[in-house]
Amino acid sequence: MKKLWVIIFLTFFLTGCFDYQELNTRAIISGIAIDYENEEYLLNLEILNNKKSEGEENASAKTYYVEGTGQTISEAFSNCHLKIAKEPYYAHLKVVILSESTANEKLKEVVDYFIREPSVRNIFLPVVSKNAAAKEILENTSKENPVVSTAIQNLILDNKANDTVSVLKDFEVFTEELINPYLDGYINTISREEDTLYLAGIAVFKNMKLATYLDEEETSLLNVLKGQTKNYVLNNNQSDNVTAIGLYDNSLNLSFTEKGLVFKTKHQASLLETTYSLDLRKKESYEQLQREFEPILKDKIAALLQKLVAKQIDLLEIQNTYYKKYKKTLDNWYTLKADIETTITLNKNGLTFEVIQ
Amino acid sequence: MENEIVKRIRKDFKKTVDLVIKPIKISLLDTIYVIYLESVTGSDKVNDYILKNVSFLNFLKQKKKMDLASVIPAPNTKVLKNADEIEFYLTNGFTIVIHKKDILALETRAEIQRGIPEPTTEQTIFGPKDAFTENIQINLGLLKRRVKSKDLKTESIVLGRKTKTMIEVLYFEDICEEDLVQNIMEELNKIDVDGILDSGNIMEYLSLENKTHFPTIIKTERPDNTAKALLEGKVVILVDTSPFALIVPSFFSDFLNPISDNYKKSNNINFLKILRLACFFLTILVPAIYIALLNYNPETIPTSLLINFSTQRDSVPFPAIVEAVLMLFIYEILRESDVRFPNSYGSAISILGALILGEAAVTAGFVSPIMIIVIAFTFITSLIFTEQEIVNAARHFRILFLLSAAFYGLYGILFMFLYFLSHITELKSMGKPYFYPIAPFDKVYLFKGLFKRKITLDTKRSKLLTNKNYTKQRRNLS
Incomplete structure (x- = not known):
């Protein structure tokens, strides 16, 4: 009995039921859209509806929206909370959509707010809305996707597993990139075409401002260079002899020489389709294809690199790699000459057998 | 004259x-x-x-x-x-x-007895089908039919000033610790009461060393169970007019698993043994975890499930803890009435329970469907155990866990779990540690109680139960 009293005593002083809250008195917020126009924040909260629909037995995961404006982000949130009859609950927040203007002008304030706000868990996915206001994206509900935040989350997760136009990065990781002087942060962008949401590459930030966008193909190539994709399709871009190979195992080795930077990339690939009249039972045929595709890939990497260098964006972690190797900083990396060496190994014969004579 | x-x-x-x-x-x-x-x-x-x-x-x-x-x-x-x-x-x-x-x-004793019945509380599909009866001579006979050894000794004592109930304490002289038998006889000799009506009375007297809801002595109606206990070096107490024998000492792990485990393949049985252990903790913890997660840590529940929970709870007027306590209380009444009522009324109780509690209470907005599932799951997991006392002990801790979860969330559950562990490890069964073979750890008994080994590997007796005859089985290696 003494032990029981000690336990009650300890728990009473160490914790308590101050945060007791019945589930049905919480407003579960799953998505936030932040627009910034006319020097004012326009906040839109997507709240999961926990009211039982008329004539419907099962719970329906439908949503409703609450808007609020304010000179500061805190004020905009307070104004939103005034319109919610329940306790706002941010632990299930999935997506925060930043409009282009917010990402460009008020990223620092928004990031600062979310870092300081204890009720928000930093595992939501931040995205930038491209060619549309954040509010428009968040309210783009459809019969198939009644909860937009969940739809965007699934879009990013599914794409990460398959086509890899997206980057799987939560707010925590994004913030770490932003505050690291040797890294530049980047997050997914989402766009809309005739009420259909789609991933439109990534938005890259430098010095807490939106620096540039990478389109779908550039994002995909970036993922190849970072070894984060197992599915990159490379075409030879010829109308008469169409050939496509799939890169599935990629690695990048960055080295520093007196002349400049050397990017050595290695790729394992398989032949996906071809209209060439090649004898695919022979090793030479594959070598011929390798020789054909290596310059194509090299050109693509060079173009991407050129774009990044022009904006001084270090997405390939050049400074970080240099620091790790030499324990010194490399400030003028974008002035260095870059050599690219690509090696593709086509090693999947597939179901091409010897013909039985 | x-x-x-x-x-x-x-x-x-x-x-x-x-x-x-x-x-x-x-x-x-x-x-x-x-x-x-x-x-x-x-x-x-x-x-x-x-x-x-x-x-x-x-x-x-x-x-x-x-x-x-x-x-x-x-x-x-x-x-x-x-x-x-x-x-x-x-x-x-x-x-x-x-x-x-x-x-x-x-x-010239009259035959005031029934025939040898089948076990009713410890039924098994395979294994012997005889059970103890109210006649101590028959019970001794059932035991001695299994154990034909001169080393099986009996200490007799008559207790009860008015009932003059015969008590027989059985043990293997060459296996069992003498101190254990001596302690039991000393405890029995202390009893001075007008009547002993069942072995349950003796069980209570021998359990006085602990203040706990946990049973520390097994009551069994199966002669094969008692024979196995004797072979392990335990002591069996038979009480006249009681169809239940007592096995002393008994450990926590003994209460979880039925005797029929011994007659099946170890590979299959170990899965069930793990399941039963999990069920014991589930029956204690499920309502508490539900309350803690729902009210303090809803972020751990997947969003779609959380929305379902929230929608279902929307029409319920009570806080979740009140709802849980209410439902536990109603189910306890239902269980008790099911036990007490004659069998012919049993179906009426089931219909009442299923319809009123399962359907009407939800429709009336009295409780949420998820709470019905939680409470039903809690009770189903408790039905695995044949020993009623362990179910009652689980109920005691279920309430403690529930209240601590309601006030302190997952943190409260953690603290209550520490209390549970400290409580169960300090218990004794006739001087032997109750949480044995986990604390103190013993590999030999671990594979007799909590798990089962291949029968050829079950060669030793536990050192906690015997100090003179360890070898149980010798393998002919040729």
């Missing part, structure tokens, strides 16, 4: 309607008294063993001093030296034959 002893019996047993005192004159001045209690004595046995022989004596008109014991043949005959012993034998179905100062007690 009536015999002094007979006068005393007549005085002691006045107002006893079933007392029969039959004086038989064997000569002019010599009378034999045949005394028995009609209700506990078989009249045909009295007739066959005694009356016929006594009549024969009458015919011979012997004048020499008779040796009654030799002329009255009966399977169990006792010569009593003291008239004080008469009460015990008379009430136990013996017939007392008195000739002058000689007192003879002859067993």
Whole structure:
């Protein structure tokens, strides 16, 4: 009995039921859209509806929206909370959509707010809305996707597993990139075409401002260079002899020489389709294809690199790699000459057998 | 002139309607008294063993001093030296034959018993189908049919000033620790009460060393269970008029698993054993975890499920903890009424329970469907255990966990779990640690209680239970 009293005593002083809250008195917020126009924040909260629909037995995961404006982000949130009859609950927040203007002008304030706000868990996915206001994206509900935040989350997760136009990065990781002087942060962008949401590459930030966008193909190539994709399709871009190979195992080795930077990339690939009249039972045929595709890939990497260098964006972690190797900083990396060496190994014969004579 | 002893019996047993005192004159001045209690004595046995022989004596008109014991043949005959012993034998179905100062007690017990029944509380599909009955002699017989060894010793004691209940303490002399038997006998000798009606009474007396809801002694109706316990070095206590034997000492792990595990393949049984252990903790923890997650940590529940929970709870007017306590209370009533009611009413209870609680309560907005699932799951997991006392102990801790979860969330559950561990590890069963073989850890008993090994690997007895005969099985390696 003494032990029981000690336990009650300890728990009473160490914790308590101050945060007791019945589930049905919480407003579960799953998505936030932040627009910034006319020097004012326009906040839109997507709240999961926990009211039982008329004539419907099962719970329906439908949503409703609450808007609020304010000179500061805190004020905009307070104004939103005034319109919610329940306790706002941010632990299930999935997506925060930043409009282009917010990402460009008020990223620092928004990031600062979310870092300081204890009720928000930093595992939501931040995205930038491209060619549309954040509010428009968040309210783009459809019969198939009644909860937009969940739809965007699934879009990013599914794409990460398959086509890899997206980057799987939560707010925590994004913030770490932003505050690291040797890294530049980047997050997914989402766009809309005739009420259909789609991933439109990534938005890259430098010095807490939106620096540039990478389109779908550039994002995909970036993922190849970072070894984060197992599915990159490379075409030879010829109308008469169409050939496509799939890169599935990629690695990048960055080295520093007196002349400049050397990017050595290695790729394992398989032949996906071809209209060439090649004898695919022979090793030479594959070598011929390798020789054909290596310059194509090299050109693509060079173009991407050129774009990044022009904006001084270090997405390939050049400074970080240099620091790790030499324990010194490399400030003028974008002035260095870059050599690219690509090696593709086509090693999947597939179901091409010897013909039985 | 009536015999002094007979006068005393007549005085002691006045107002006893079933007392029969039959004086038989064997000569002019010599009378034999045949005394028995009609209700506990078989009249045909009295007739066959005694009356016929006594009549024969009458015919011979012997004048020499008779040796009654030799002329009255009966399977169990006792010569009593003291008239004080008469009460015990008379009430136990013996017939007392008195000739002058000689007192003879002859067993003529009536067959007040049922046949050997099938186990009702510890049913198994495979394994022996006999169970103990209310007759201690039959129970001893059932046990000795399994254990045919001269090393099986019995200590007897009669307890209960009025009930004079026979208690037999059985153990293997060459396996069991002497101190254990001695301790048990000392504890039994301390008992001074007017009546022992069931082995449950003895169990309570022997469990006085702990203040706990957990049972520390197994009550079993299966002779094979007791035989196994004896072979492990435990002590078995049989109580007359009780169909349940007691196994001392018993550990926490013994209560979770039934005896039938021994008759099945170890690979299959280990899965069930893990399942049962999980069920014990689930039955204690499920409502508490539900309350803690729902009210303090809803971020751990997947969003779509959380929305379902939230929608279902929307129409319920009570806080989740009130709802949980209410439902637990109602289900306890339902369980109790199901146990107490005659079988023919059982279906009515089930319909009431299923319809009223399962459907109508939800429709009326009294409770949420998820709470019904949580409580039903809690009770289903508790139904796995045959020992009611362990279910009751689980209920005690379930309430404690629930309240701590309601006030302190997952943190409260953690603290209550620490209390649970400290409580269960300090318990003793006849001086042996109750949480054995986990604390203190013992590999040998771990594979007898919590898990099961391949039968060929079960070669040793646990050192906690025996200090002289460890080897249980030898393998012929050739």
